Amino acid sequence: WRIVEKNGVEMLERAYEFPDFASALLFTERVGRLAEQEKHHPSLLTEWGKVTVWWWTHKIHGLHRNDFIMAAKTDSLYQPILKDYVES
Amino acid sequence: WRIVEKNGVEMLERAYEFPDFASALLFTERVGRLAEQEKHHPSLLTEWGKVTVWWWTHKIHGLHRNDFIMAAKTDSLYQPILKDYVES
Numbered sequence: 792w793r794i795v796e797k798n799g800v801e802m803l804e805r806a807y808e809f810p811d812f813a814s815a816l817l818f819t820e821r822v823g824r825l826a827e828q829e830k831h832h833p834s835l836l837t838e839w840g841k842v843t844v845w846w847w848t849h850k851i852h853g854l855h856r857n858d859f860i861m862a863a864k865t866d867s868l869y870q871p872i873l874k875d876y877v878e879s
Numbered sequence: 880w881r882i883v884e885k886n887g888v889e890m891l892e893r894a895y896e897f898p899d900f901a902s903a904l905l906f907t908e909r910v911g912r913l914a915e916q917e918k919h920h921p922s923l924l925t926e927w928g929k930v931t932v933w934w935w936t937h938k939i940h941g942l943h944r945n946d947f948i949m950a951a952k953t954d955s956l957y958q959p960i961l962k963d964y965v966e967s
Contacts, residue, residue: 812920816911819925823904832900835925837907839937849927 792862794854795845801854802847803862807869812839814876821868831861880950882942883933889942890935891950895957900927902964909956919949 795804809815819837822844826832836843846862848855883892897903907925910932914920924931934950936943 812911813915816908816915819911819923820904820908823900823907823925827901827904832927835907837911837923837925839920 797845800847800852802845803854803858804843804845805862805865806841806843809840809842809872810876814872815840815842818842818868818872821872822865825861825864825868829861829864831857833861833865885933888935888940890933891942891946892931892933893950893953894929894931897928897930897960898964902960903928903930906930906956906960909960910953913949913952913956917949917952919945921949921953 792803792805795802807815807818809818815837819835819842822833822835822842831846831848834845844862844865846858846865847853848858880891880893883890895903895906897906903925907923907930910921910923910930919934919936922933932950932953934946934953935941936946
């Protein structure tokens with residue numbers, strides 16, 4: 792994760808790599824479901840073989856402790872998808 | 880849809896609005912499934928209440944007739960999601 796500034800708002804950004812479009816989309820879906828559960832929503836750019844995630848706290852237009860927690864939870868969703876693909 | 884240039888590549892771009900994150904994510908999932916069916920893959924930016932879609936043909940680094948067809952098919956996925964939300 793790195794801290795970036797977009798439109799004057801500090802955000803956490805990380806890009807994840809995948810072997811194809813379907814696995815990237817699956818990751819987006821899982822991060823999206825996590826976001827709904829936690830009622831905290833990132834921006835997600837889904838591309839062939841790549842998903843970029845941005846976390847920030849809309850209310851304060853910047854970073855809050857919760858964003859770092861969400862970033863760690865996002866990381867935890869990545870390895871299981873890669874593992875499923877290696878095994879299948 | 881409008882034609883934009885990103886990194887020297889012409890693309891079709893359209894932003895769709897939604898009432899919340901869940902409906903935006905659902906649209907991303909449906910466009911993603913269409914992409915897999917057609918073996919032609921867009922970039923999709925999923926945000927709270929908004930999805931931006933870019934279509935282009937990777938092989939020719941620009942626009943092909945098929946991108947315009949995919950854009951029309953993407954449009955056809957939008958109204959059903961809004962309708963489901965109004966009715967529920």
